[in-house]
Amino acid sequence: MALTKKEALLQAAKDLFGECGYNETTFKKIAERAGVAMGLMTHHFGNKEKLFLACGLEVLENFLGKLRETTAQSPNGMAAILDYCKAYLDFSIDPSTNWLVLVRCSPYSDMKTTADRDIMNEKFLEIHGVLIDAIKRGLDDGSIVKVEPVQTATIIVSLMVGVNRTRVLTPYAPDGFYEQALEFVKRAITPVPGQAS
Amino acid sequence: MALTKKEALLQAAKDLFGECGYNETTFKKIAERAGVAMGLMTHHFGNKEKLFLACGLEVLENFLGKLRETTAQSPNGMAAILDYCKAYLDFSIDPSTNWLVLVRCSPYSDMKTTADRDIMNEKFLEIHGVLIDAIKRGLDDGSIVKVEPVQTATIIVSLMVGVNRTRVLTPYAPDGFYEQALEFVKRAITPVPGQAS
Amino acid sequence: MALTKKEALLQAAKDLFGECGYNETTFKKIAERAGVAMGLMTHHFGNKEKLFLACGLEVLENFLGKLRETTAQSPNGMAAILDYCKAYLDFSIDPSTNWLVLVRCSPYSDMKTTADRDIMNEKFLEIHGVLIDAIKRGLDDGSIVKVEPVQTATIIVSLMVGVNRTRVLTPYAPDGFYEQALEFVKRAITPVPGQAS
Amino acid sequence: MALTKKEALLQAAKDLFGECGYNETTFKKIAERAGVAMGLMTHHFGNKEKLFLACGLEVLENFLGKLRETTAQSPNGMAAILDYCKAYLDFSIDPSTNWLVLVRCSPYSDMKTTADRDIMNEKFLEIHGVLIDAIKRGLDDGSIVKVEPVQTATIIVSLMVGVNRTRVLTPYAPDGFYEQALEFVKRAITPVPGQAS
DNA sequence: GATGAATGAGGCTTCATTCAT
DNA sequence: CATGAATGAAGCCTCATTCAT
Numbered sequence: 001m002a003l004t005k006k007e008a009l010l011q012a013a014k015d016l017f018g019e020c021g022y023n024e025t026t027f028k029k030i031a032e033r034a035g036v037a038m039g040l041m042t043h044h045f046g047n048k049e050k051l052f053l054a055c056g057l058e059v060l061e062n063f064l065g066k067l068r069e070t071t072a073q074s075p076n077g078m079a080a081i082l083d084y085c086k087a088y089l090d091f092s093i094d095p096s097t098n099w100l101v102l103v104r105c106s107p108y109s110d111m112k113t114t115a116d117r118d119i120m121n122e123k124f125l126e127i128h129g130v131l132i133d134a135i136k137r138g139l140d141d142g143s144i145v146k147v148e149p150v151q152t153a154t155i156i157v158s159l160m161v162g163v164n165r166t167r168v169l170t171p172y173a174p175d176g177f178y179e180q181a182l183e184f185v186k187r188a189i190t191p192v193p194g195q196a197s
Numbered sequence: 198m199a200l201t202k203k204e205a206l207l208q209a210a211k212d213l214f215g216e217c218g219y220n221e222t223t224f225k226k227i228a229e230r231a232g233v234a235m236g237l238m239t240h241h242f243g244n245k246e247k248l249f250l251a252c253g254l255e256v257l258e259n260f261l262g263k264l265r266e267t268t269a270q271s272p273n274g275m276a277a278i279l280d281y282c283k284a285y286l287d288f289s290i291d292p293s294t295n296w297l298v299l300v301r302c303s304p305y306s307d308m309k310t311t312a313d314r315d316i317m318n319e320k321f322l323e324i325h326g327v328l329i330d331a332i333k334r335g336l337d338d339g340s341i342v343k344v345e346p347v348q349t350a351t352i353i354v355s356l357m358v359g360v361n362r363t364r365v366l367t368p369y370a371p372d373g374f375y376e377q378a379l380e381f382v383k384r385a386i387t388p389v390p391g392q393a394s
Numbered sequence: 395m396a397l398t399k400k401e402a403l404l405q406a407a408k409d410l411f412g413e414c415g416y417n418e419t420t421f422k423k424i425a426e427r428a429g430v431a432m433g434l435m436t437h438h439f440g441n442k443e444k445l446f447l448a449c450g451l452e453v454l455e456n457f458l459g460k461l462r463e464t465t466a467q468s469p470n471g472m473a474a475i476l477d478y479c480k481a482y483l484d485f486s487i488d489p490s491t492n493w494l495v496l497v498r499c500s501p502y503s504d505m506k507t508t509a510d511r512d513i514m515n516e517k518f519l520e521i522h523g524v525l526i527d528a529i530k531r532g533l534d535d536g537s538i539v540k541v542e543p544v545q546t547a548t549i550i551v552s553l554m555v556g557v558n559r560t561r562v563l564t565p566y567a568p569d570g571f572y573e574q575a576l577e578f579v580k581r582a583i584t585p586v587p588g589q590a591s
Numbered sequence: 592m593a594l595t596k597k598e599a600l601l602q603a604a605k606d607l608f609g610e611c612g613y614n615e616t617t618f619k620k621i622a623e624r625a626g627v628a629m630g631l632m633t634h635h636f637g638n639k640e641k642l643f644l645a646c647g648l649e650v651l652e653n654f655l656g657k658l659r660e661t662t663a664q665s666p667n668g669m670a671a672i673l674d675y676c677k678a679y680l681d682f683s684i685d686p687s688t689n690w691l692v693l694v695r696c697s698p699y700s701d702m703k704t705t706a707d708r709d710i711m712n713e714k715f716l717e718i719h720g721v722l723i724d725a726i727k728r729g730l731d732d733g734s735i736v737k738v739e740p741v742q743t744a745t746i747i748v749s750l751m752v753g754v755n756r757t758r759v760l761t762p763y764a765p766d767g768f769y770e771q772a773l774e775f776v777k778r779a780i781t782p783v784p785g786q787a788s
Numbered sequence: 789g790a791t792g793a794a795t796g797a798g799g800c801t802t803c804a805t806t807c808a809t
Numbered sequence: 810c811a812t813g814a815a816t817g818a819a820g821c822c823t824c825a826t827t828c829a830t
Binding site for chain 1 (some may be wrong): 791792794795796797
C-alpha cells in the first residue's frame, strides 16, 4: 500500500484535529478514518497527547521549511519580512498543509504534559527565529525602520496569528483581508522619509 | 449573603472557564467552587453551553462598556484608536475582568449551537464597530493615514487578539511587549509626511 | 427499599471481591449484581481502590468487634488466646462475614495507593493488639509459658492466616484441621511443667 | 550468549511475577526486560498462564530439592522438622530463588485452568510429603510429641506460609521474627516431660 | 526460531444531564 | 428555588494474542 498504517493514522489524526479540535477528535474517529484498529494508536504513539504532538511537529516542520526557503531568496530585509508574512498566510490557507491542527487545537490548553509543550515551544521559537533574522537583515541593509528585532518579530508573528484566526475561525474577514494585513505590516516597518535610520 | 446562588455560580463559572478551558471545566468543579448544588446549573442556565454563553456575554458587555467609555474621551481619531488598543490590552490582563474566558475557551470550537454562536458574534461585531468609528474619526480629522476603515479595524483587532494570546498563553512575550505593540500600530496608521491624505 | 443503592453496591462488591478476587471483579459485574448504574460507583466511592478499601474496612471492623467481644469474656489469658483463635477461624468460614474479601484480594498487591494501604494497616494492627493484650493477660496470670508478647502475637496471627488460606484456598486441609491447629497453638504456649515461668 | 532467549524470558518472567504480581506483569514488560520480542512468549510457552506455570514449577522444583537435601542430613525427626522449617524460611528470603513468584501471585486465583492448577498442586503435595516424612521420623525416634503426621505437617506448612507472608508482604514482622517462629514450632512438637509418648 | 505491527474486546473512569425529594 | 443521588453513553487506554514476514 502507499501509506503504512502508522502514516495513515497520522494523516487521519491531522485531518481530524484540524476539523474538530482536540477534544472532539476521538480515537474512534481517527481509527475509523484511517481504517485501522483503535489499539494501534497507543501502540505507535503512546497516547493521545503524544499523537497530537507528532501531528503538530510535522506541520511545524513543513512550515519552517517553507519559511526558510522563502526568505532565503528575498532580495533584501524588507522583502524577506513581507515574504515571510505572505508565506505564513499562504501556508495557513492551504488545506494540504494541515495548518488547522495548530489553530483548532491549542498546544497551551490541550497538552497537559509540560515536557511535550516544551518540545513544541522550541519549534515555535525557530519560527520566530527566521523572522528575527529577516528583521536583522532589514536593519543592516536599511530597508526597514529602526526597531528592536525580537520585539518586532514577536509582534508580527502575533499579527499573523490574529489575522489567521480571524480568517479561518470567524466570519469577519473581509475580501482582500490578507493583502491589507501585509500592507499594514509594510507601513509599520517602512523607514520614515527624512528621518535618519 | 452578598451574592445570590445564581451569581455565585456565574462567577465560579467565569473563573473556571478562564483557568481550565471549556472541556476541563466541569459542572462538579463549578458547583464546588460556588458552594452550591450541581443541579442548580441546569436549573438556572439550561445547559453547559448556555452557561458559557452567559459568562462570555457578561465579559464582552463589560469590555464593550470600557472601550466606548475610553474612546469617547479621546481628543482625536488617532488617539481614539490607540486608546482603544490600550484599553483592550489593559482589560485583557486585569484578572477581575475574567477576560481569560474568551481566550481559554473558543466560541468557535466549544459552542456547538449556531444560534448561540451568532449571539456572541453580534457582540463581537459591536466591538469592531467601536474601532471602526474611531478610525473614521481619524480619517475625518486627518490624524491617521488614509485606509479602508473596516479592513483596518479588523486587522487591528486581529493584532490585539494575537498579541494578547502571545502574552497570556505563551512564554514568548518579552518585557514591554504591549507597549511595543502600540508603537507598531501607531507607525502603521501614522500619516506619511509629504503625502496627501 | 431495605438497602440504599450505596449499601447494595457495597454488599455486591464485598461478595464479588470475595468470590472473584480484585482483578476479576469488574465495575460491570458489581453494578449488575447490585442492580445500579456503573457510574454510581465512582460517584459514591471515587474509584475501584477506594471501593475495595471500604469493603475491607467494613469486614475488618466487624471482625475486630467479634474478637474484642470474645476475648473480653474469657476466664484467663490462655483461654483468651484460644478463644481469639477460635473466633478468628469461625469468622473466616462464616459466609455472611465476607471474610473472603481479605483472602482473595490482597491489600498489599491490589492497593496501589500507599495512603489507602496505611489506613488498612492501622486496622490490622488493632487486630494484633487484641491478641497482644490476651497474651499479656496470660503472662500475668501464669496461664501460658513465658514468651515475648508482640512476637508471639504476630506468629499466632500468621498461623491463623496460614491455616485459613490452606482451608479456603487449597484442597489440602484435612477434616478437623482447624481443631488441630488450635491444639497446636495450645501446645506451643502451654507452660512447661516443672519449669518456673 | 550465556542464556538462550527462552531462558532469558523465563528469568525475566520470574523476576516480574515476583515483583509485580500476576496481573501487573504484562507481556510487554517481560519482553522488554528479557530483551526479546513479545511474540516469543506465546511461541515458547503458549500463553500467559502456561508461562506462569513454568515459572512456578521451576521455583517449586528448586525448593523441593533444597528441602529434601536438608532433611536428609538431619540427625533425627525433631531436627528434620526444624531444619525443614529453617530451609523453608531461608529459601523464602533469598532473592535468587524467585520465591516471591509464589507469594505475589496465587495459583488459586490467577490460574483459571484447572489442569494447570492440578499440576501445581501435585508439586505442593510433594512439599508436604517431605515434612510428613520428617514428622514420621520424629514419631518413630521419639524426638517429638505424639501427633497425627498429615494434620501436623499441614499446620506447620500453613505456619510457614503465614509467617512468610507477614515477613515479605506486611510491615509487621519484628526483628528475629523467623527465629521466634522456629521456637514456636519447637515448643508445639516437643515431647511433654513425664508423659508417655 | 524470531520479530513487532496489528487487533479488538473490555477495563476504569468522566461527566452533562435528569429527577425525586 | 435547591439538592445531590442516579444515569448511561462515551472516552482513553491496556493487553493477551495473532500473524505476516
